[in-house]
Amino acid sequence: MIVTVTLNPSVDYVVKVDELKVGSLNRTNDTAYFAGGKGINVSQVLQELDIKNTATGFVGGFSGKFVVDSLAEKGIQTKFLDVLEPTRINIKLKTGQETEINGAGPAISEEDLSSFLHSLEQYDEGDTLVLAGSIPSSLPSDLYGTLARNASAKGLKVVIDAEKALLEPALTSPLYFIKPNHHELGEYFGVEIDSIEDAIVYGKQLLSYDIENIMISMAGDGAVLLTKDASYRAEVPKGTVINSVGAGDSSVAGFLAGKERGLSIEEAFRLSVATGSATAFSQGLAAADEIDRLIPEVTIHKLK
Numbered sequence: 001m002i003v004t005v006t007l008n009p010s011v012d013y014v015v016k017v018d019e020l021k022v023g024s025l026n027r028t029n030d031t032a033y034f035a036g037g038k039g040i041n042v043s044q045v046l047q048e049l050d051i052k053n054t055a056t057g058f059v060g061g062f063s064g065k066f067v068v069d070s071l072a073e074k075g076i077q078t079k080f081l082d083v084l085e086p087t088r089i090n091i092k093l094k095t096g097q098e099t100e101i102n103g104a105g106p107a108i109s110e111e112d113l114s115s116f117l118h119s120l121e122q123y124d125e126g127d128t129l130v131l132a133g134s135i136p137s138s139l140p141s142d143l144y145g146t147l148a149r150n151a152s153a154k155g156l157k158v159v160i161d162a163e164k165a166l167l168e169p170a171l172t173s174p175l176y177f178i179k180p181n182h183h184e185l186g187e188y189f190g191v192e193i194d195s196i197e198d199a200i201v202y203g204k205q206l207l208s209y210d211i212e213n214i215m216i217s218m219a220g221d222g223a224v225l226l227t228k229d230a231s232y233r234a235e236v237p238k239g240t241v242i243n244s245v246g247a248g249d250s251s252v253a254g255f256l257a258g259k260e261r262g263l264s265i266e267e268a269f270r271l272s273v274a275t276g277s278a279t280a281f282s283q284g285l286a287a288a289d290e291i292d293r294l295i296p297e298v299t300i301h302k303l304k
């Protein structure tokens with residue numbers, strides 16, 4: 001069973017405005033709402049790829065209900081804990097460029113947290129725990145460290161998709177998969193990474209930790225997969241980007257789905273890239289037929 005943890009879910013409010021006039025009244029051309037948050041996106045794309053999974057975390061208020069209802073409509077099992085304040089609404093502004101405003105998230109009490117930690121005890125060896133996205137400021141910022149330690153001690157595979165400050169406390173535990181984008185990898189080492197070559201050099205330094213698979217995505221410029229045994233580079237499919245929100249989360253889902261299907265590391269990487277691109281080329285998250293169409297469009301090179 002794959003279990004996704006989204007400590008800070010969101011309603012992603014996608015707003016299209018032709019030309020944004022700051023300080024004036026603007027009217028939208030188009031709007032859409034999606035259940036979001038990184039683990040939740042992973043869950044939705046796994047479901048699209050026919051991989052049963054459970055989405056967990058904290059939800060609250062009308063916006064939290066929207067998130068849970070959206071997942072239930074797609075047949076995804078959910079085990080969220082209810083909190084008093086509403087789930088955040090993240091603004092994804094499309095004005096030719098993509099501007100994002102992500103909320104801080106609701107307050108979560110110590111009791112809520114201990115109930116949540118208790119609820120995770122039901123998962124065991126053979127399960128995969130996906131820890132993805134930001135941690136609300138009311139929770140300890142080293143929580144992924146605690147969750148990773150508890151889970152790996154029981155034999156779960158641990159996947160983390162989060163910024164440096166949240167990932168770092170978990171690096172003392174064995175990790176199965178991480179997927180920084182090139183900006184996040186650069187942030188990790190205090191450098192700017194703008195080439196595949198640099199992504200490989202710095203990504204390989206992370207292999208000194210106990211991490212089985214490291215994927216570095218570079219949006220339209222390609223991706224890299226590094227393991228202790230082999231390294232690969234992918235050329236991503238060409239297409240028109242419609243909405244890249246959730247593309248990274250889709251790559252995570254694609255890789256995990258590939259491994260669940262028993263694919264080789266190379267083919268799981270191919271599925272991961274096709275799934276990320278299928279989301280980037282869609283209004284919402286990737287659909288199965290678009291993923292299938294893009295699989296043969298991904299070129300993988302084994303690196304020496």
Ligand SMILES: Nc1ncnc2c1ncn2[C@@H]1O[C@H](COP(=O)(O)OP(=O)(O)O)[C@@H](O)[C@H]1O
Nearest residue numbers: 181217218219220223236247248273276277280
């Ligand atoms: N312009 C693009 N063209 C093709 N694929 C894209 C593009 N942008 C994103 N993707 C796909 O989405 C994946 C993740 O994108 P990226 O922007 O690097 O991640 P994140 O959303 O975590 O920042 C890429 O590996 C690729 O498969």
Ligand SMILES: O=P(O)(O)OC[C@H]1O[C@](O)(COP(=O)(O)O)[C@@H](O)[C@@H]1O
Nearest residue numbers: 036037038090133134246247248249
């Ligand atoms: O928890 P964070 O870091 O604020 O990110 C949440 C946002 O990330 C998303 O999950 C999208 O993430 P990616 O574009 O990196 O895949 C949105 O759905 C959500 O609004």
